[in-house]
Amino acid sequence: MISSSISRRNFLLTTASTCAACYAQSAAPEPVIDIHQHTDYRGRTDEQMLAHQRKMGITHTVLLPAGRFFGLEAGASGNDRVQEVVRAHPKEYFFFANEVPYLSDARDIIAAGIKAGALGIGEQKFMVEADSRAVHLVAEIAKEHGVAVLLHFQFGKYNTSFERFHTILEKFPTVNFIGHAQTWWANIDAKADPQVLYPKGPVTPGGITDKLLANYPNMFADMSAGSGLNALLRDEDHARGFLDRHQNKLLYGSDCNDSIGEGEKCSGAQQLATIRRLAPNKAAERKILFENAKRVLKLPV
Numbered sequence: 001m002i003s004s005s006i007s008r009r010n011f012l013l014t015t016a017s018t019c020a021a022c023y024a025q026s027a028a029p030e031p032v033i034d035i036h037q038h039t040d041y042r043g044r045t046d047e048q049m050l051a052h053q054r055k056m057g058i059t060h061t062v063l064l065p066a067g068r069f070f071g072l073e074a075g076a077s078g079n080d081r082v083q084e085v086v087r088a089h090p091k092e093y094f095f096f097a098n099e100v101p102y103l104s105d106a107r108d109i110i111a112a113g114i115k116a117g118a119l120g121i122g123e124q125k126f127m128v129e130a131d132s133r134a135v136h137l138v139a140e141i142a143k144e145h146g147v148a149v150l151l152h153f154q155f156g157k158y159n160t161s162f163e164r165f166h167t168i169l170e171k172f173p174t175v176n177f178i179g180h181a182q183t184w185w186a187n188i189d190a191k192a193d194p195q196v197l198y199p200k201g202p203v204t205p206g207g208i209t210d211k212l213l214a215n216y217p218n219m220f221a222d223m224s225a226g227s228g229l230n231a232l233l234r235d236e237d238h239a240r241g242f243l244d245r246h247q248n249k250l251l252y253g254s255d256c257n258d259s260i261g262e263g264e265k266c267s268g269a270q271q272l273a274t275i276r277r278l279a280p281n282k283a284a285e286r287k288i289l290f291e292n293a294k295r296v297l298k299l300p301v
Helices: 002-027 046-056 078-088 104-114 133-145 166-171 183-186 208-215 227-232 236-245 267-278 282-297
Strands: 033-037 061-064 093-095 120-124 148-152 175-178 219-221
Touching: 033 046, 033 282, 046 104, 046 267, 061 078, 061 148, 078 093, 078 104, 120 133, 120 175, 133 148, 133 219, 133 282, 175 227, 183 227, 227 236, 227 267, 236 267, 236 282, 267 282
Parallel strands: 033 061, 061 093, 120 148, 148 175, 175 219
Antiparallel strands: none
């Protein structure tokens, strides 16, 4: 009788433990990778940035440093700074390496960052042409080390002559390039006016960006910032088709300077909600929010 009672009690305890473990696993949040975030953004502290990412439900964040002399408008700091934050939170943060690409020691500085653990190069946001020798140099470093390159395309300012960037893709077919910012996203439209950085209204399919994603296996898109959000909201019917046909090429990013992680001021949270609302199905959503970034950046998560 005692033996039977003990066996029954053990069975109940084991069953309860198993059920609790199953519930905990099923209740765990779905992982989300944010490939575009900056330290010290508009004076935001490390603690505020960490809280911001967690509030949005981000499980893994990639920090993008600036190069010398030309700080990003985000106020991002340099290679040492992002590595400092990653060391403090190694399970949540990863980092890229960066430098002004036409400086004489750019190759050595970027290579040192990669050897220290950087998963890519960028955000490359400098006053060069998109097919310049400087961009060639960055692509060569990326090829040598097997990492991705994230570029900010902005008419008249950063990585200009966007229409010629396809020559870089053709010359470096083994390097994964990630497009970002106003000119990149304006050119989902075949009738894009290069001087209009945040266009509104219906999209005419077949723009440069659409073609690059469709025709080049090594071209990917960073969906961050107001430019990425605007690209979806300006024409939601087009956005649904765009997310469907490029679901293997799109990577979620926030590039958000908000310190809360929710609400109208947080473009990152708005973009998450928009992707989830417009994605053709759950599988595509998971690709855009997690699987593509893990694959393209070779994230160890």
